Amino acid sequence: MALRWYSTVVESTDHRALAGWWAEALDWTVAYASDLEVVLVPAWAEELTEALPFHRVPPGLVFVPVDHEKSGKNRLHWDFAPHTSENRDAEIERLVGLGAKVIDVGEPQEATWTVLADPDGNEFCVLSARDA
Missing domain, CATH: 3.10.180.10 (2,3-Dihydroxybiphenyl 1,2-Dioxygenase, domain 1)
Known part of the structure; x- marks a missing residue:
């Protein structure tokens, strides 16, 4: 059994704005948005997700709100x-x-x-x- 890379979660003090920035930067689509999270997926993935087996569906980006600013260098990029x-x-x-x-x-x-x-x-x- 292998795990599927489902998503990468990004914290932000303005999760909606940052998700919008990445959607434009990557030309991705907002698949879901709420006060708790915004989910981005590649536009082509929406078309193929139904046809792909679970382990072949590409990961999304999830933006969630936090109260604190980013500090220090990322350990992942x-x-x-x-x-x-x-x-x-x-x-x-x-x-x-x-x-x-x-x-x-x-x-x-x-x-x-x-x-x-x-x-x-x-x-x-x-x-x-x-x-x-």
Whole structure:
């Protein structure tokens, strides 16, 4: 038996706003929203979920409210990569235009990734373009 990666939960002092930011950044869909949580899923996943076996359904992102601000560096972060047919630098500019910030966490000069933070300060990376 294997577990299915069901979701990643992100705490925020404004869970609705942060979920909206990530929905736009990833082009994902709000599957459920309440005062207790906002659930995002890839748009294509909604179309396929009924047809996929339980263990093949992709994970979602769940945003929940908390009273405290983020403090310190994340111990877990997301890596995102554009396809080789896309302009990586333009994608980083788009994310910054949405409210992300390019940050320095001590990555090496020759790093093939760029570290950013979402509007709540959660770190994530945009990797070099990939084709698989």
